[in-house]
Each structure stands twice: as structure tokens, then as C-alpha cells.
Amino acid sequence: MKPIPDSITLVMRSYNEAWAIEDTLKAVFSQDYAGEIELIVIDSGSTDGSHEIIQSYQPKEFIILEPGSYVPGKVLNQGFQLASHEWVVFLNSDATPKDDQWLQQLLQAAVNTPKLGAAFSRQVARDDCEAVFAHDYDRCFGPKRESDQWEHFFSMVSCVAQKSVWQQYPLREDLQYAEDDEWTRRMKEAGYATRLVVESVVIHSHNYTPEQSYKRAKGDAIAVAQAGNVPSMSLTWFAGVFLPTLKDSIKDFQYCLQRHRLREVPHAFRVRYQQRRGRIDGYKEGLRNG
Known part of the structure; x- marks a missing residue:
């Protein structure tokens, strides 16, 4: 060693x-x-x-x-x-x-x-x-x-x-x-x-509002697209936003349930939705302007 x-x-x-x-x-x-x-x-x-x-x-x-x-x-x-x-x-x-x-x-x-x-x-x-x-x-x-x-x-x-x-x-x-x-x-x-x-x-950790979560996710996705690293995925609202938000929210519910934090589930859903929206919008913008 x-x-x-x-x-x-x-x-x-x-x-x-x-x-x-x-x-x-x-x-x-x-x-x-x-x-x-x-x-x-x-x-x-x-x-x-x-x-x-x-x-x-x-x-x-x-x-x-x-x-x-x-x-x-x-x-x-x-x-x-x-x-x-x-x-x-x-x-x-x-x-x-x-x-x-x-x-x-x-x-x-x-x-x-x-x-x-x-x-x-x-x-x-x-x-x-x-x-x-x-x-x-x-x-x-x-x-x-x-x-x-x-x-x-x-x-x-x-x-x-x-x-x-x-x-x-x-x-x-x-x-x-x-x-x-x-x-x-x-x-x-x-x-x-x-x-x-x-x-x-x-x-280390940070808390963000749903609006801040959208901005950060979009910014990251723009940069990823500009660098040519967009993952192979659908950029439609249903496949790129709705389904991933649903999957994330189910996992968040289980996480909150295990830790007796169920009151935070609605906030988690809003954050996940905005994260997924931001990601799709960022990929599209980055690909357009890359």
C-alpha cells in the first residue's frame, strides 16, 4: 500500500x-x-x-x-x-x-x-x-x-x-x-x-423549492446536452416527465413512510415533477443550441 x-x-x-x-x-x-x-x-x-x-x-x-x-x-x-x-x-x-x-x-x-x-x-x-x-x-x-x-x-x-x-x-x-x-x-x-x-x-445538503429544483435540473441538463452526454431516453412529456415522476414519487413515499415523514410527500411530488420537467426542457434546449 x-x-x-x-x-x-x-x-x-x-x-x-x-x-x-x-x-x-x-x-x-x-x-x-x-x-x-x-x-x-x-x-x-x-x-x-x-x-x-x-x-x-x-x-x-x-x-x-x-x-x-x-x-x-x-x-x-x-x-x-x-x-x-x-x-x-x-x-x-x-x-x-x-x-x-x-x-x-x-x-x-x-x-x-x-x-x-x-x-x-x-x-x-x-x-x-x-x-x-x-x-x-x-x-x-x-x-x-x-x-x-x-x-x-x-x-x-x-x-x-x-x-x-x-x-x-x-x-x-x-x-x-x-x-x-x-x-x-x-x-x-x-x-x-x-x-x-x-x-x-x-x-452536506441543500433544500430547494420546486421552482429552484426546476432551474437546477434544467441547467444541469443543458450542460449535459452541450457536452454530448444526453442519455438514450424519450423526450416526450409522458415518457420523460410523467412516468419518471410517478416512479420517483413511489420511492419517495416508501422512504418517507419508513422514516415517519409522510407529511413531506406532497412537497416531494412537486419537487420531482419540476426536476423531470427541468431535465427534459434542458436536454431539448441544449440539443437545439449545442
Whole structure:
């Protein structure tokens, strides 16, 4: 078994997450890891006191973007460029390591994966996560996760990659969504591996309104279509929206029933319907304008 690196760069993206960033940074620098952690923070113009918290941890680089100028691929590429070390860890400011083994487990899996593209952590939902979204985290990262059967699955929320590999495969800067999906698909096509490290865990989740869910699903689908990765599926309302919404809602009902959260079923249905609508509309728009 190869030893873990004795120095890493940690790149953190932040925006108005003072409510979480103190806990996240404290957890980062309390890890069971004896090596050097070089901290780089790229902030999208926070106005909630985040800057003072970040500065107290003395980052090597602290970049504040102009409001409205955030482009994910561009920011991620900038993080890689600024990194002094070969191994670069990306961690969202609201993704708090669950314990002091998060980093060590992530690095151990990464260095011992042949021809690694990127390794990423398991995510568990926060206590205030609404049932429909907690169910999604369970489907993606839980012990009986559906993601094992998916064609491709990756999340940049908490991950590690090598700078030398990135130099061959930088992220696209023309996508506003799903840039990490496109990036890792491209690396996989070149023979690089992506790996979910279930022993490395961060606490991370978001709640969205049905309208926000539509916008996010549409944005992701546009980006997927622009990258040429639309799955083989019907784009009609009945086959692409109604039937998948019905199937998702049945699973949500079972999830809520088991956890005594049945009052959240109507909200879950509204979210699922808007997610499916957004996905179909996004695929169509992306294909038209791709």
C-alpha cells in the first residue's frame, strides 16, 4: 500500500456560508493528518462575515471574485493553477468533514487507485434536510445506493485529484452546470478511474423549492446536452416527465413512510415533477443550441 502524500493543497469555494465555514475549516485543520495543508479560498463576494472567518485561517491565497462573475470550470481551473502541490483536494465551504479521518481516508484511496482521475467523498445530509433531498443523498451515497448502477456518477463537493492529470484534462469553462460530470466523463474515456470513497465522509445538503429544483435540473441538463452526454431516453412529456415522476414519487413515499415523514410527500411530488420537467426542457434546449 502506497503512503499518503505529506503535503496537499486544499481549494475551497465559498459564498455567503458563514453559518458553516467555521465548522468546516476547524474540521479540516483538526484532521488526523500530519502533512502540510496549503489553503486556497476562492470566494464569490460574500457579505455575511465569511471573509473574516476565512482570513483567520491564514490561507495562502484568498481570491474574492466580482459578484456575478462566478463560472465553475474557470474557478476550479484557477484552484488547480494556484496549487503548489501535486495532490489537490476540493472542498465546498458548506461540506463539513464528519470526523478526523475524512482526509486520510480520501488520500489513502486516491494514491492506491491505479491511474486515478479523481476520488470523491461520501456525503450525508444535514439534520434539517427535507425528505425528498435526504432521499437523493441516500440514493447517491447510502449503503444501498442506486448510483452503483448508474452509467456515471461524480461529485466535486469533496474530492481529490492530481495536478499533473488536470494539466492534461482541464475543466471546460463554457459550462455553468455539470462541469464536474463532463470533466470526469472525459477522463474516464481516456482510461482514468473515478472512485467513491465511502470511508471519507462530509456533512452536506441543500433544500430547494420546486421552482429552484426546476432551474437546477434544467441547467444541469443543458450542460449535459452541450457536452454530448444526453442519455438514450424519450423526450416526450409522458415518457420523460410523467412516468419518471410517478416512479420517483413511489420511492419517495416508501422512504418517507419508513422514516415517519409522510407529511413531506406532497412537497416531494412537486419537487420531482419540476426536476423531470427541468431535465427534459434542458436536454431539448441544449440539443437545439449545442
